[in-house]
Amino acid sequence: MSAETSMQHPVAEQQPAPGARPIPVAWAPVARVELLPVEIVLNRQFRRTKQYLAAGVVLTALLAGAATVWMQTRVEKAENDLAAVQLETSRLKDEQARYAEIPLILAQVDTAERIREQAMASDLPWYRYLNDLAIALPSQVWLTKVTGSVSPSYGVGAAAAAGPASAAGADPLSPAGLGEMTFEGKSIRYPDVATWLDALEGIRGVDGATLEQATQAKSKPGEEELPPVEFSGNASFTDDALSHSPRYARKAG
DSSP states (O other): OOHHHHHHSOOOOOOOOTTOOOOOOTTSOOOOOOOSOHHHHHHHHHHHHHHHHHHHHHHHHHHHHHHHHHHHHHHHHHHHHHHHHHHHHHHHHHHHHHTTTHHHHHHHHHHHHHHHHHHGGGOOOHHHHHHHHHHHSOTTEEEEEEEEEEOTTTTSGGGGTHHHHHHTOSOTTSOOOSEEEEEEEEESSHHHHHHHHHHHHTSTTEEEEEEEEEEEOOOOTTOOSOOOEEEEEEEEEOGGGSOOOGGGSOOOO
């Protein structure tokens, strides 16, 4: 075979098999060539920038509107609260005007209670002593006269110290008390008088029962029964005789 013949029949180049895909090469960069004019590229970038700015303006407007609505709601609520407080203040002022005289009335009540407390400091329940005397009285003794008195100065200011002493009377052996009770009566026998004095000492608030005199008249001829013994005496009232009623005691504070 001659050289000419070999040139006419060159060796066939290797072709990829049908259906085979080219294998990309990672290390080989692909060159990109921008064929658009610069004005078009800048114009596209400018449009995108305007879109971003427009979106920012819309978002800012939305946020500003939401903040405005929120602040307006807060302002309306504050105004409603203020109106409610002003209305309540006006009502309280009206109530204050209605009850403006209460402190004066309370002061008058306090003064009246203080006066009542001083006036009732020497309150002695006489009805109770009449009942106690009737219960303590022996069956063979009956009273014809009972009197009682309380020193006017007892429990009032500085005179309270002198009141019980003066109420005791001139007898230095009589116990000091706030008042005195005198009694007159009759009995069948002398021992009954002693029984009566012991019973009188047992009454709460009574002390120093003293017999002043006891006499018995002589029987007349022909009379089988002896005449009764007539007696008289006195006793002192102690502080326990007072009622100490809680109705007349002022509350602390």
